Amino acid sequence: MISNDKQQGDALGAYAVSKLGAKTFAVIHDKTAYGEGLANDFATAAEAAGAKKIATEFTSTSATDFGAIVTAMKAAKPDLIFYGGMDPQGAPLLKELRKQGVEAKYMGADGLKTSNFPTLAGDAANGAFASTASVADDKMPGRAAFAEKYKTAFGGEVVAYSPYAYDATNVVINAMNEAQSADAAQYVPKLAASQFEGITGKISFTESGDLKDGVVTIYTIKDGQWVVAE
Secondary structure: OOHHHHHHHHHHHHHHHOHHHHEEHHHEEEEOOOHHHHHHHHHHHHOOOOOEEEEEEEEOOOOOOHHHHHHHHHHOOOOEEEOOOOHHHHHHHHHHHOOOOOOOEEOOOOOOOOOHHHHHHHHHOOOEEEEEEEEEEEOOOOHHHHHHHHHHHOOOOOOOOHHHHHHHEEEEHHHHHOOOOOOHHHHHHHHHHHOEEEEEEEEEEOOOOOOOOOOOOOEEEEEEEEEEEO
């Protein structure tokens, strides 16, 4: 129901070069399947767009000391640093980079695009970039009506991926209705051939089961708030 990590990495790599003007870059990741995979996809896309990778560093999901990484970045002097991982490490890493005078642009994927990231990174967060594997809220055709119904039902604001969970449920229900069966052998072929208009947009799938024409939205932080990047 959302774009996959490769699509995020590809979009971010292209953006880093075409929009941010990065000629050299470094990648840092947390050695998880998520973080390393994104870092590799980003690097491949950035290199294809004409940039050069000049450093690779690693951390972990429990790291609190980033001194060695910061030292390596100061020596490498990349135009841009991509972090593959989550905000508990990505935010303090950025904070330490800025404290030590590293001014390279800083970018990550949806692991950094959280409400906690600006708080964890403080003033250093401003100017950072990250993505979501989804369309921006104001581009989502059915979001306003969904938000009203959601608030009535649950008494709060829409949680980030709630519209996608809603569409995922309904696209399966629609396939079952078309097949007139709850037997997977009967409805899965209908699901694979779906042309469903959901609140997040048109939903159809590739042969591998990924969302066809998945959208990636890139954000930046201005005055401590995430906004869609120009």
